[in-house]
Amino acid sequence: MKLEPVLGDDPREILRGLRGALHGAGPALGLGLVSDLPGEVRPGTAVVVTTSGSTGVPKSVILSRDALTASALATADRIGDGAWLLALPPSYVAGLQVLVRSLVADREPAILSGAFTPQAFAAAALMMVSTDHGERIPTYTSLVPAQLARLLDAAEHDGAVGAALRSFETILVGGQALPAAMLERAEAAGARIVRTYGSTETSGGCVYDGVPLRGVRVRIERGEVQVAGPVLADGYFSDVGRTVPTAPPLAAGASSGASGPVGPAVFVRDSDGTRWYRTGDAGLFDGGVLRVRGRIDNVIVSGGVNISLDRVERIVRTIAGLDEAVVVGVPDARWGEASVIVASRGEALRRSEAVQLEEARAAVQHEIGSHARPSRLVLVDELETLPSGKPDREAIRRAVLALR
Incomplete structure (x- = not known):
């Protein structure tokens, strides 16, 4: 064709x-x-x-x-x-x-x-x-x-x-x-x-408002969201390694034994033939409603402790003026890695930069702990985005690194 x-x-x-x-x-x-x-x-x-x-x-x-x-x-x-x-x-x-x-x-x-x-x-x-x-x-x-x-x-x-x-x-x-x-x-x-x-x-x-659409099945395996149903893609073009698993099929409902996708394949089959897409997202069911907690791999290790940047970002976005902020990880001489808040200057300047950073750090400490507090707030004229409208996180991270 x-x-x-x-x-x-x-x-x-x-x-x-x-x-x-x-x-x-x-x-x-x-x-x-x-x-x-x-x-x-x-x-x-x-x-x-x-x-x-x-x-x-x-x-x-x-x-x-x-x-x-x-x-x-x-x-x-x-x-x-x-x-x-x-x-x-x-x-x-x-x-x-x-x-x-x-x-x-x-x-x-x-x-x-x-x-x-x-x-x-x-x-x-x-x-x-x-x-x-x-x-x-x-x-x-x-x-x-x-x-x-x-x-x-x-x-x-x-x-x-x-x-x-x-x-x-x-x-x-x-x-x-x-x-x-x-x-x-x-x-x-x-x-x-x-x-x-x-x-x-x-x-x-x-999944709409946490509930899968008709024909779609969702499960959580070792904290990872996995999806099955007629809506799945056939795979990746010219990338068989990520499309077809090299390991034996999983038993129905069995754990993969890892916190994220094992090996390159993201489409796997159970022993009953059900085909699943391994999203790489962390999630759980709360009262039958799917709650997605962010990317499993969007994690930094700061002072020897794993910190989910997605979780930090969700908390930061509850602070007035930071509701569209992006949190990225950067190298840190003392802790190995640290998180940085990046926000649009026009939005953030509605309130004091120092106040916003302190409020964000306090909120993160309350929800996660002091080890997860962002190290600083960086203001930019405009957050870089992809054509889809999503934040271009890699470009934003490079811009922060260039300021160091």
Whole structure:
């Protein structure tokens, strides 16, 4: 089956190609960093999505027609059917799924063209209002937290942006953890938010507000979140070692015997044939609801003690003015490694830098212990992000190292 690279991020071009790929009438699409990929893929492939990820390591994920369609149908089963607004890059899985859901529902998506701004978002959202046989057609969209933060800030003085937020039946928010304070702001503004958890390997969000979608199974093995179901990717292109396990199959429900993925393979099978994706995320079930605690491997060793930077970051983001801060690890002459808070200068300067750092350190000490306290607060003009809207953590870390 032919793989056709799509250069650039034109949503209309991707939508045209995706229509053929989903229906089997056209070639599979290669999105992202696809220049080095061969020109043929296995039958049934719809898209190969290559992303750099927040750590800068490229991955080419093979997504079948069946997996993408299963994800779209499960989303409609959970939140309902209607019209979608694309406000994310379509070469990333969250944006791609907006187009897939539209095609599966046989509706043309609304497309936010050009750079994302609250005003452009509001104009596109408010243009979507329509009816079918006298019934209003529900509207939906998908955002990352950074976009939602901009919209909430703008809504404080722009009524059109507030009306746009309230116009959606559901706004899916994923890509990274949504700070509790931001969720509260959104709900106070009348927005109906559903937090999603998933990855390119799961065809996008597959757990909504902590509950798996229809057909999706989630388990915790040695603290790691693992996912099974029809939404799983076929694997990684030209990377058999990470796709097919070299170890014998796990017994159903058996532990892998490690705190994270053992060896390179991230797709494994139980003895009963069930195929699981090992996410590398730490998590637990709380009253039947999945709680994701961050990356297993996003850990520093400070003074001989393991510290989860994701956990520190979640606590730091509860401090006023630091709700979008990023916490990175850097070498430290005394402790080996230490954590550093990096925040936007415009947000942080609303309050004293010294006060914010002290409040963050106190909060981390209270929740984790004194050993996990961030060493300093670094202010930058703007936090670097990936095209998907996620923080570019490796670029942010390099910028902090350059200041030393």
